[in-house]
Amino acid sequence: MKSLAKLIAGELKRLIKYNILPVSLVTAIIWIVLFLFLSKEEAFELAPILIFVDVSAMSILLLGASHHLEKQEGTIRTMMVMPISLWQIITAKNVSSMILALESVLVTSVALYLIHGVTFNYILLLIFVAIAGAAHAAIGFALSLRSRDFTAMLGKLVGYMFIFTIPSILFSIGVIDEKYEWLLMLSPSHSASHLITSALTGEFKLVMTIAACAYLAVLSGVLFKFEVHPRFKDNAARG
């Protein structure tokens, strides 16, 4: 536990030193500015999409950037020859990615409250963001570990978004009919989007929400155990 705490502290320090957290904050501030020009209803409709983009695409992007930078610097390799377990390293990185997502949720929530007086179930949102964030961190790792460099990873991310994220956004704005929602739930992006929208609007389709939670939790477990963990060490060894 002591090592894990040190690893997480190190990850957080680097989020600041490598300007990842400040960049994420600037992005969140752009959303705040946007809320100033929107009506309460428009802001409330847009908020789930913004949080969803931060939790899914932005998380994958920032995790990929950080992973490839560390790979380039050789620090992953040196971490692998220290008295810490691979699970501790992966958990610390997952936590730092989660903190980025939560920071964005926090800024958006505060902005919505201060500008439009909008409140919602914050606890539920945090739980759902944690579940969706873990799944997308696993997806981010999986894409990074299968890419030679950051550019290749960006290519894979675009492919992922085209298949999984864009249909979900199209659903959110009403382009895709509601009768396809169960099919869309197979997309991690849509499951995440469903959870975030539910927490913000307070409108639950109980079975679908439980299914989304279970699906994302199982997906995280499977990806971390069978894809991320074995590839991480191999990736570090090969350099």
Add this chain to the structure above:
Amino acid sequence: MGAAFNVENLCFKYPSSKENVIKGITFDVHEGEIFGLLGPSGAGKSTTQKILIKLLENYTGSIKYFGKDLKTINNSFYEEIGVGFEMPVHFSKLTALENMKYFAGFYKKTADIQELMERVGLWEYRDVKVAEFSKGMKVRLNFVRAMLNNPRVLFLDEVTNGLDPKNARIIKDMIAEYRAKGGTVFLTTHLMNDVEQLCDRVAFCVNGKLMEISTPRDLKIKYGKREVKVEYRDNGTISSASFPLDGIGDNEEFLKLLKSGKVETIHSGETSLEEIFIIVTGVELK
């Protein structure tokens, strides 16, 4: 002295490769010695080192670390070893001291960071970000990183590559002092100067197999000629003559040349490690 590592019939294949990269190698690394693994690029040196430091695991054969099966040893193994990679391994946006303190924080016992950094001439640059370091400074910081936990066994890969002679000397002196205190070193390099000055024993790795394991001295004798080459000045021109070592004390011609006072240099016929490298590996050093 016991063995730090007993390696027997080690074979390894990368999932993507068709054939074994390491093809049944057997060797020991004695406790308290500097063992050099030499060979051309792609010969299997780095792969062997990665297996010994548990970065690669799916090998066949047996590796014992101080008598224990390496596969059964957990992460506590890393409390005892130090690894100096050839390429820099630091967070570039953190300062040198921040890097060292961060890494040191994970070990139960640590060396004196200030003492190590002072010794390699980096203490005055401790608050400089590693991104601003020259290649040589990063190499020296790599060495400090490897020594941070007072390791029992030190793995070094091309440890002086990119260093000027003065700093290379400092690092080599520190390695020699470490060995004198009982430390064991596993060195992979293509720099024969380092090998000559440091290694107690060397092994030549070629195409995944070990071709020779011996002391540098014995290898020089084995591959050299048992003769003495004398250069002397004769009527203003430099001439040379070779004499067999056997019975040289009774060799009249040799003794006469010595007494003539014209001798300028005398060399025994032992060959250099560089020449042995070329003979054994079939690859010229660049």
